[in-house]
Amino acid sequence: MRRGIAATALVASLALAATACGGDSDSGDKAGGPVTITWWDTSNATNEAPTYKALVKEFEAANKDIKVNFVNVPFDQAQNKFDTAAGSKGAPDVLRSEVGWTPAFAKKGFFLPLDGTEALAEQDKFKSNLLEQAKYEGKTYGVPFTTDTLAFVYNKALFAKADVEAPKTWDDLKKAAATIKAKTGVDGYWGSTAGYYAQPFLYGEGTDMVDAEAKKITIKSAEATKGYSTWLSLFEGKGLHKADVTADAYAHIQDAFVNGKVASIIQGPWEITNFYKGSAFKDKNNLGIATVPAGSAGKAGAPTGGHNLSVYAGSSKDKQEAALKFVKFMTSAKAQETIALKNSTLPTRDDAYTEQVKADPGIAGYQTVLSAAQPRPALPEYSSLWGPMDDELPQIASGKESLDKGLSDAEAAFTKLVPDFSK
Numbered sequence: 395m396r397r398g399i400a401a402t403a404l405v406a407s408l409a410l411a412a413t414a415c416g417g418d419s420d421s422g423d424k425a426g427g428p429v430t431i432t433w434w435d436t437s438n439a440t441n442e443a444p445t446y447k448a449l450v451k452e453f454e455a456a457n458k459d460i461k462v463n464f465v466n467v468p469f470d471q472a473q474n475k476f477d478t479a480a481g482s483k484g485a486p487d488v489l490r491s492e493v494g495w496t497p498a499f500a501k502k503g504f505f506l507p508l509d510g511t512e513a514l515a516e517q518d519k520f521k522s523n524l525l526e527q528a529k530y531e532g533k534t535y536g537v538p539f540t541t542d543t544l545a546f547v548y549n550k551a552l553f554a555k556a557d558v559e560a561p562k563t564w565d566d567l568k569k570a571a572a573t574i575k576a577k578t579g580v581d582g583y584w585g586s587t588a589g590y591y592a593q594p595f596l597y598g599e600g601t602d603m604v605d606a607e608a609k610k611i612t613i614k615s616a617e618a619t620k621g622y623s624t625w626l627s628l629f630e631g632k633g634l635h636k637a638d639v640t641a642d643a644y645a646h647i648q649d650a651f652v653n654g655k656v657a658s659i660i661q662g663p664w665e666i667t668n669f670y671k672g673s674a675f676k677d678k679n680n681l682g683i684a685t686v687p688a689g690s691a692g693k694a695g696a697p698t699g700g701h702n703l704s705v706y707a708g709s710s711k712d713k714q715e716a717a718l719k720f721v722k723f724m725t726s727a728k729a730q731e732t733i734a735l736k737n738s739t740l741p742t743r744d745d746a747y748t749e750q751v752k753a754d755p756g757i758a759g760y761q762t763v764l765s766a767a768q769p770r771p772a773l774p775e776y777s778s779l780w781g782p783m784d785d786e787l788p789q790i791a792s793g794k795e796s797l798d799k800g801l802s803d804a805e806a807a808f809t810k811l812v813p814d815f816s817k
Contacts, residue, residue, distance in 0.1 A: 536702025589783025598689020683759030
């Protein structure tokens with residue numbers, strides 16, 4: 395979900411060349427014929443997209459007057475591609491937009507306000523905090539499609555063999571990792587150097603990268619420094635795997651966990667289906683899921699993530715009407731249940747958490763940690779702040795930069811992204 399696949403990117407780029415004008419061109423719609431809309435899906439092409447393709451066919455069968463041009467765009471390329479396409483009036487009619495992109499595109503006028511439209515006809519069915527993340531300046535610009543957060547995921551068998559429990563604090567994790575290493579020979583924990591995955595360490599100290607309400611950059615505050623110091627300390631010590639700063643770090647960490655070579659990691663529900671493919675989780679019930687450990691401030695939590703379905707404001711009226719109907723279908727309780735059962739992703743509406751959906755231990759486990767998830771501020775530039783952190787944290791973790799130097803460089807980068815914020 396947060397990584398691109400090269401082969402997929404090549405195929406998608408060719409597809410985009412052919413469909414980039416799907417948003418505002420009516421050339422493919424014959425008079426009296428069906429309206430064709432283009433949907434850019436940003437999900438994993440292997441694990442998730444097939445389910446969406448099947449739902450598109452179901453929608454078309456029930457709506458003969460609408461055709462959906464499905465294009466899977468690699469997640470790590472989609473934000474820039476849409477920004478470019480929308481700026482030239484050639485964006486898709488519907489975008490699977492990461493929640494952090496929504497305020498940024500809404501501010502630019504790229505998204506259609508959905509309040510009072512068919513797409514939000516069942517607004518009261520969705521989780522209220524997820525609807526808040528789809529808003530910008532009081533208007534709603536997306537319908538919650540999937541939601542997620544980060545959790546502490548662990549191998550129950552290895553934890554049981556070492557006679558340790560899921561840690562409540564980061565200090566607990568250090569002790570557990572050392573015990574697991576001593577009793578099983580396997581590293582107890584492997585952390586990530588990506589900015590998004592380091593976010594829980596800030597929340598654990600009661601802070602964030604910025605204070606959006608006070609319009610202040612807080613990445614070098616005492617609380618943030620303490621959080622990142624704790625993050626850094628988890629790369630060195632008995633049972634703690636050293637930092638991987640290679641381009642394939644995500645895959646290395648994931649592979650080690652699913653095959654029982656490391657006992658715990660921090661990860662999101664978009665990997666549930668891949669967990670089950672590993673040798674360590676042939677028995678799905680061996681997957682342990684807990685809230686991320688708390689910091690010294692006694693706080694525990696991770697970012698609320700996920701995706702909204704948004705409609706391009708530059709599309710023609712008939713395409714917008716078709717897009718609104720499509721969004722309503724894809725976010726219906728029935729579609730949400732289907733997506734959850736097929737993809738093991740978390741629904742965004744309460745009536746989609748059926749008994750069958752909750753029978754998946756991965757979904758049930760992540761559902762329990764959602765209450766600790768922290769919504770991101772409605773700051774258009776917020777998701778861009780992780781870029782500098784993705785640059786600096788690997789340098790810090792590898793010892794090429796001191797923590798102070800890395801955070802100072804990140805702070806300098808932030809002043810360009812949010813120039814009206816104070817330090």
